[in-house]
Amino acid sequence: MPCHITFSNFFQDFSNPITRFSIAEYPQDGRNGMSELRNGRKWLLDLPRDLLTVTARVDGKIFFVGELLQCQQGGFFIPDRFFTREAPGDQGKPPLDILYALGNGVERTSVSDRFKCSTLQFLTKCSGWVCDG
Secondary structure: OHHHHHHHHHHHHHHOOOOHHHOOOOOEOOOOOOOOHHHOHHHHHHOOHHHOOOEEEEOOEEEEOOOOEEEOOOOEEEEEEEEEEEEOOOOOOOOEEEEEEEEEEEEEOOOOOOEEEEEEEEEEEHHHEEEEO
16 A cells, blocks of 8 residues: 555656656666665666656657667667766756666668667767657
8 A cells, every 4th residue: 555655646746847847757877876766776777677767858859768769970779778867067057967878789781671789788878869760
């Protein structure tokens, strides 16, 4: 029963426009330590994909985990999970959370419309996507 109450309270807070903006949707790469649960390694890397936020809004477009994306440099990428990383603010302003994705690089093969996915994962800023593949 307490779990039901917790989820009920969360959904009420999430739907409230006053409290909604204080709720973190993505894990944060807490490189400088851990001050909140979202800074921890478990939420960033170990949490199952179905418990994470599976979409990201970038420049007014929505992208999904597992979707083939094209980067501005011409390469392709499939995000596995989204997270934020803190960047210093300008001239005394508070730090900003920059959206990143962890995922796999993808190469176009010599056979038309075929792709090969790398087994190695890497990080990329989400702002570098121009369209879906």
